[in-house]
Amino acid sequence: xxxxxxxxxxAIVAAVIALYHLALGVNPTTVAxxxxxxxxxxxxFWGLAEALLASALGVLGFNYFFLPPMGTLTIQDPQNWIAxxxxxxxxxxxxxxxxxxxxxxxxxxxxxxxxxxxxxxxxVMMPEGSPASTIRKFVQKxxxxxxxxxxxxxxxPSNEIVRSGGETKVVSDAALMAAAESEDVKLDAAEGVxxxxxxxxxxxxxxxxxxxxxxxxxxxxxxxxLAAISIEKARxxxxxSHAEAARQSEALKAALLDSLAHDIKTPLTSIKAAVTSMxxxxxxxxxxxxxxxxxxxxxxxRLAAEVIExxxxxxxxxxxxxxxxxxxxxxxxxxxxxxxxxxxxxxxxELGEGLPQAYADRELVVQVVKQFVENALKYxxxxxxxxxxxxxxxxxxVIGVADRGPGxxxxxxxxxxxxxxxxxxxxxxxxxTGMGLAIAKGxxxxxxxxxxxxxxxxxxxxxxxxxxxxxxR
Amino acid sequence: MSAGKILVVDDDPQIRxxxxxxxxxxxxxxxxxxxxxxxxxxxPREMPNLILLDMNMPGMDGxxxxxxxxxxSEVPVIILSVRNTERDKVAALDAGADDYVTKPFGIEELxxxxxxxxxxxxxxxxxxxxxxxxxxxxIDFDARTVRARGKDARLTPKEFxxxxxxxxxxGKAVTHRELLQAxxxxxxxxxxxxxxxxxxxxxxxxEANPARPKRIVTEPWVGYRxxx
Numbered sequence: 001x002x003x004x005x006x007x008x009x010x011a012i013v014a015a016v017i018a019l020y021h022l023a024l025g026v027n028p029t030t031v032a033x034x035x036x037x038x039x040x041x042x043x044x045f046w047g048l049a050e051a052l053l054a055s056a057l058g059v060l061g062f063n064y065f066f067l068p069p070m071g072t073l074t075i076q077d078p079q080n081w082i083a084x085x086x087x088x089x090x091x092x093x094x095x096x097x098x099x100x101x102x103x104x105x106x107x108x109x110x111x112x113x114x115x116x117x118x119x120x121x122x123x124v125m126m127p128e129g130s131p132a133s134t135i136r137k138f139v140q141k142x143x144x145x146x147x148x149x150x151x152x153x154x155x156x157p158s159n160e161i162v163r164s165g166g167e168t169k170v171v172s173d174a175a176l177m178a179a180a181e182s183e184d185v186k187l188d189a190a191e192g193v194x195x196x197x198x199x200x201x202x203x204x205x206x207x208x209x210x211x212x213x214x215x216x217x218x219x220x221x222x223x224x225x226l227a228a229i230s231i232e233k234a235r236x237x238x239x240x241s242h243a244e245a246a247r248q249s250e251a252l253k254a255a256l257l258d259s260l261a262h263d264i265k266t267p268l269t270s271i272k273a274a275v276t277s278m279x280x281x282x283x284x285x286x287x288x289x290x291x292x293x294x295x296x297x298x299x300x301x302r303l304a305a306e307v308i309e310x311x312x313x314x315x316x317x318x319x320x321x322x323x324x325x326x327x328x329x330x331x332x333x334x335x336x337x338x339x340x341x342x343x344x345x346x347x348x349x350e351l352g353e354g355l356p357q358a359y360a361d362r363e364l365v366v367q368v369v370k371q372f373v374e375n376a377l378k379y380x381x382x383x384x385x386x387x388x389x390x391x392x393x394x395x396x397x398v399i400g401v402a403d404r405g406p407g408x409x410x411x412x413x414x415x416x417x418x419x420x421x422x423x424x425x426x427x428x429x430x431x432x433t434g435m436g437l438a439i440a441k442g443x444x445x446x447x448x449x450x451x452x453x454x455x456x457x458x459x460x461x462x463x464x465x466x467x468x469x470x471x472x473r
Numbered sequence: 474m475s476a477g478k479i480l481v482v483d484d485d486p487q488i489r490x491x492x493x494x495x496x497x498x499x500x501x502x503x504x505x506x507x508x509x510x511x512x513x514x515x516x517p518r519e520m521p522n523l524i525l526l527d528m529n530m531p532g533m534d535g536x537x538x539x540x541x542x543x544x545x546s547e548v549p550v551i552i553l554s555v556r557n558t559e560r561d562k563v564a565a566l567d568a569g570a571d572d573y574v575t576k577p578f579g580i581e582e583l584x585x586x587x588x589x590x591x592x593x594x595x596x597x598x599x600x601x602x603x604x605x606x607x608x609x610x611x612i613d614f615d616a617r618t619v620r621a622r623g624k625d626a627r628l629t630p631k632e633f634x635x636x637x638x639x640x641x642x643x644g645k646a647v648t649h650r651e652l653l654q655a656x657x658x659x660x661x662x663x664x665x666x667x668x669x670x671x672x673x674x675x676x677x678x679x680e681a682n683p684a685r686p687k688r689i690v691t692e693p694w695v696g697y698r699x700x701x
Contacts, residue, residue, distance in 0.1 A: 262555050266485050266488065269485075269488055269555070270488050273492065274495075277580040326691070363558060
């Protein structure tokens with residue numbers, strides 16, 4: 001409602017009355033209809049308040065100047081009361097209708113403008129790169145697109161604040177951060193500041209501020225929502241591209257390992273083939289030297305295999321082919337690899353009653369059992385017994401290899417599974433890389449299971465690992 | 474007299490050199506190919522008695538080369554590879570290879586494999602069964618056909634010999650060593666993992682549930698037994 005419009009309404013009514021008053025002999029009905037037209041026009045273009053004022057003034061003026069007795073506000077003829085009443089009701093009703101239509105149109109226009117702006121903002125904020133760059137873009141473009149003086153954004157996860165310029169100084173950093181916690185949009189009409197929390201679902205992404213914005217609350221909510229979607233999408237895209245990069249780097253690592261395995265083993269193949277060929281026909285003197293070459297080629301080969309396997313485990317590239325497994329078969333297979341050295345020792349195999357099947361990668365699990373058996377053979381005196389067991393404990397299958405050797409000192413019990421760690425006592429006596437148990441640990445942990453060592457009551461140590469049950473019995 | 478013509482396919486010149494020197498020393502005639510493509514060109518021309526095929530070669534790899542060779546020839550193929558996982562072995566056997574040797578290898582082992590492969594198609598045991606029939610499994614040993622659960626099962630020669638030996642000794646546990654020597658030859662015996670690859674393949678082809686076999690059962694510690 002603007003004062004000049006009220007004055008204008010009064011002036012229009014006064015002009016109509018003056019015109020007809022001066023032009024004598026005009027039918028009062030013409031005057032009334034002309035006034036009605038004026039009221040309708042006013043309500044259509046300016047508003048209800050102006051139209052109501054015009055109606056009131058019109059009624060008074062019409063009565064005063066055109067209804068007998070003229071020059072007074074009294075009415076002689078009761079019929080004229082009715083006419084005046086009809087005029088007033090018609091003017092007010094028509095004004096209201098016109099006003100409603102006008103307001104609808106204004107609302108529709110505002111909505112359209114708002115949609116256009118939000119669309120434009122959406123276009124501008126097309127997620128790209130990262131949340132940070134999306135936010136910078138929003139802050140840069142929002143004033144121009146939304147027609148405000150400035151914009152500021154606080155990104156929750158990093159608490160980073162981005163401002164479009166000095167105009168936004170009226171909003172303090174603290175106020176901006178606090179807005180992230182608020183429930184809804186806050187409008188400060190005096191300062192012309194709007195603060196809105198930015199959320200994606202229940203998750204807070206920060207807050208935004210618009211300075212000198214005339215946007216109503218629901219528009220601000222839409223803006224905040226749009227910003228949230230754009231930022232979240234940028235974040236998801238960034239994450240996806242990181243994951244892709246990581247995947248590619250893992251694939252590259254695995255490919256490198258494969259080619260490394262090939263490159264080391266190819267010359268070893270020539271050496272081994274050549275030396276074993278010579279061994280077949282060598283005399284005793286050469287035989288000793290050629291045997292050394294042969295054995296060392298084997299050792300290099302084992303070393304390369306272990307390094308590559310360790311790298312594969314650490315790169316998370318261990319490929320598990322899980323299947324139902326019988327513990328008895330696993331143990332038999334592992335023991336068969338050491339048939340000759342085991343013949344010189346008492347070997348006991350203890351299998352629990354009604355052992356269920358395990359669910360694991362057969363080759364890798366056999367490798368773990370073999371490692372345990374190999375360690376028992378290496379680190380315990382010749383002729384001492386070895387006991388291999390499989391039992392169910394706490395819903396898991398636990399496979400163990402126990403020996404009657406010197407046992408493992410308390411402070412070594414954890415480190416023994418570390419890469420390159422070798423027991424103090426045997427460091428210089430027994431050949432090895434110190435990777436066997438680390439690889440065993442990697443294999444067991446890749447299955448999501450546990451590996452450990454205990455000291456046996458009565459001397460010796462026992463290595464165990466667990467496996468998930470999987471088959472039916 | 475030559476003990477046989479061997480085609481050595483490997484991209485590494487040193488390996489070809491050492492193979493040539495060694496195999497010639499054992500009276501084999503040796504030809505070389507540097508790539509799978511060269512090998513494919515050489516096979517029909519040279520008609521080798523055996524092919525030693527490297528698995529990992531630039532361009533056409535060993536598996537593909539093996540499949541291509543198999544499309545036109547029954548020549549024995551031994552795949553040589555630096556990889557030693559069961560998955561790689563199964564892939565090689567599936568591609569039609571007769572044997573698989575992991576690099577690096579001792580030459581005696583390779584020579585034994587070569588001798589076994591050249592002895593190709595072990596002679597059918599005399600007096601063995603001519604056929605076997607049970608619900609869900611029919612074997613005709615003379616026609617070399619197997620029908621499992623109403624469908625024709627395609628067994629490779631080694632798989633078929635394995636099944637034949639187990640059926641001939643049905644109900645008895647056959648040891649790993651006995652089975653390996655019967656099917657592959659007298660130089661074999663310490664390759665239980667090798668046997669397992671083939672047993673798994675046979676189980677996949679004849680068992681209703683290969684994970685819980687009912688026909689070819691494992692005898693822990695011993696070997697395998699065929700259940701009638």
